[in-house]
Amino acid sequence: MMRGRVAYAGAIHEAYPHERGVRLADGRICREEDVVWLAPIEFGTIFALGLNYAEHAKELQFSKQDEPLVFLKGPGGVIGHRGVTRRPADVTFMHYECELAVVIGRPAKEVKREDAMQYVAGYTIANDYAIRDYLENYYRPNLRVKNRDGGTVLGPWFVDAADIANVAQLELRTYVNGKLHQQGRTRDLVTDIPALIEYLSSFMTLAPGDIILTGTPDGIVNVDVGDEVICEIDGLGRLANVIASDADFNRD
Incomplete structure (x- = not known):
C-alpha cells in the first residue's frame, strides 16, 4: 500500500x-x-551512503572503500514532495541524488545479513542534493553539503516492503525539466541493503523509523534556479521538487 x-x-x-x-x-x-x-513517515535517524554505486564513484574519480561511507543527516534538512530547495548564489555545481530510502520497522541490533530484510518496514524515494563547491573533498561530505535546510526531499509515498517484489531489481530515474539524465538499478549497489543493515547494526541499534539512503547512480548534472527535478523509482512513484534562488528566500 x-x-x-x-x-x-x-x-x-x-x-x-x-x-x-x-x-x-x-x-x-x-x-x-x-x-x-x-515526509511520508515520522522518521528518526537518517543514515546516508556515499559512493554506493560503482559507476557514480568512477564518475567522481574515486576508488572503492573497504567499508561503506556512511554519514548522518539532521531532521531540519528534510522537506516533502513538491518542496522547494534553495541554490546558493555563490555555487557553481549543485546536483540531485536520486536514492532508494529504506525504512527500518523494528529495533535492529547485531542483525545477520540473512535476517536483515525482516527488519525493513518499507521504502520511499529520496533526492539528496549536494553542492560540490562545499566539499572538503569528494569522499568526505561535510555539514554544509549534506545537512542544508531543504536539501533532502523525501516522498511522496511510503510503500510497504511486502508490496515490492524484488528490491534488488528496481530502476531509478531522474529528470530535469522533463529530460532524463540519470538512470540506474538497485542491483548495482556496491553494498546492498542486507549488508548495510548488518554493518550498521553491528555497532549501533537501529530504531523503527530510521532511514537508510542507499546512494545514487551515475548521471549527475548541475541544476539551476527554476529547474524542476523529478526522481522516479519503480513501484514507489515520482518525487518532484523545484530549485529556487537566494532571492526567493529573501537572502541577498
Missing part, C-alpha cells in the same frame, strides 16, 4: 493516491497541489 502525510486545512493527514489527486484518511479528495506534502 502507498501512503503519505500531508498538511491540509490546518491539520496533518495520512493520504493515499487517488485518480483526482490524493485521498485523505477522512475521505476528502484533494488536488495534489492543494496540500502541503510532508
Whole structure:
C-alpha cells in the first residue's frame, strides 16, 4: 500500500493516491497541489551512503572503500514532495541524488545479513542534493553539503516492503525539466541493503523509523534556479521538487 502525510486545512493527514489527486484518511479528495506534502513517515535517524554505486564513484574519480561511507543527516534538512530547495548564489555545481530510502520497522541490533530484510518496514524515494563547491573533498561530505535546510526531499509515498517484489531489481530515474539524465538499478549497489543493515547494526541499534539512503547512480548534472527535478523509482512513484534562488528566500 502507498501512503503519505500531508498538511491540509490546518491539520496533518495520512493520504493515499487517488485518480483526482490524493485521498485523505477522512475521505476528502484533494488536488495534489492543494496540500502541503510532508515526509511520508515520522522518521528518526537518517543514515546516508556515499559512493554506493560503482559507476557514480568512477564518475567522481574515486576508488572503492573497504567499508561503506556512511554519514548522518539532521531532521531540519528534510522537506516533502513538491518542496522547494534553495541554490546558493555563490555555487557553481549543485546536483540531485536520486536514492532508494529504506525504512527500518523494528529495533535492529547485531542483525545477520540473512535476517536483515525482516527488519525493513518499507521504502520511499529520496533526492539528496549536494553542492560540490562545499566539499572538503569528494569522499568526505561535510555539514554544509549534506545537512542544508531543504536539501533532502523525501516522498511522496511510503510503500510497504511486502508490496515490492524484488528490491534488488528496481530502476531509478531522474529528470530535469522533463529530460532524463540519470538512470540506474538497485542491483548495482556496491553494498546492498542486507549488508548495510548488518554493518550498521553491528555497532549501533537501529530504531523503527530510521532511514537508510542507499546512494545514487551515475548521471549527475548541475541544476539551476527554476529547474524542476523529478526522481522516479519503480513501484514507489515520482518525487518532484523545484530549485529556487537566494532571492526567493529573501537572502541577498
